[in-house]
Amino acid sequence: ADPKLLVICGSLRAGSLNRKLLDQAVAAFGAADVTYANIRFPLYDGDLEDAEGIPAEVLTLHGQMQDADAIVIATPEYNGNISGVLKNALDWVSRVKPMPMGDTPIAIMSATGGRTGGVMTQNSLRQCLTPFQPIVLQGPAVAVASASSAFDEDGSLKDERYTKAVQKLMGKLRAII
Numbered sequence: 029a030d031p032k033l034l035v036i037c038g039s040l041r042a043g044s045l046n047r048k049l050l051d052q053a054v055a056a057f058g059a060a061d062v063t064y065a066n067i068r069f070p071l072y073d074g075d076l077e078d079a080e081g082i083p084a085e086v087l088t089l090h091g092q093m094q095d096a097d098a099i100v101i102a103t104p105e106y107n108g109n110i111s112g113v114l115k116n117a118l119d120w121v122s123r124v125k126p127m128p129m130g131d132t133p134i135a136i137m138s139a140t141g142g143r144t145g146g147v148m149t150q151n152s153l154r155q156c157l158t159p160f161q162p163i164v165l166q167g168p169a170v171a172v173a174s175a176s177s178a179f180d181e182d183g184s185l186k187d188e189r190y191t192k193a194v195q196k197l198m199g200k201l202r203a204i205i
């Protein structure tokens with residue numbers, strides 16, 4: 029059977045450049061049973077959790093994380109850090125036991141409007157993932173700078189260095205599972 033690949037985008041907007049990057053990552057990964065996660069959750073609120081329990085969509089993500097053979101996460105950089113929606117999703121899902129993603133291989137990447145491509149946000153994402161004890165690949169770094177002009181009309185990355193980095197990272201992710 030094809031490996032199960034879970035794809036998590038830290039941006040909710042339809043035109044997300046991080047989602048475009050993830051589409052390239054999925055293509056580079058090769059044949060897989062691919063699921064794009066929904067992280068449009070309510071803001072974490074302990075009162076909501078006490079009154080209504082864990083939201084169904086959070087339980088769905090937890091199950092997807094448990095089932096996944098590998099995960100790829102792309103996040104925008106907001107003021108040097110990961111998006112609030114991604115942090116919120118990680119916080120919610122950490123409330124479901126057992127903690128998901130323990131020992132799951134994860135590839136991380138980012139696409140940003142700025143010139144660094146999100147190097148800072150990737151460091152931050154690594155930290156945010158630490159409590160889950162996953163296996164986060166160390167590289168190669170995929171940090172797409174000036175992302176609004178980085179993609180062709182067909183969605184491919186214009187700069188061959190990015191394409192090669194995506195291929196190498198996803199090749200490593202595939203090899204480790």
Ligand code: FNR
Pocket residue numbers: 039040041043044045046047104105106107108109139140141142143144145146175
């Ligand atoms: C940004 N952006 C941004 N870019 C960057 O390179 N470094 C940064 O610190 C920030 N900070 C930031 C904060 C906020 C609140 C917004 C809305 C945007 C620009 C950001 O990288 C750009 O909008 C990306 O296109 C967002 O990712 P998606 O939605 O295209 O995936």
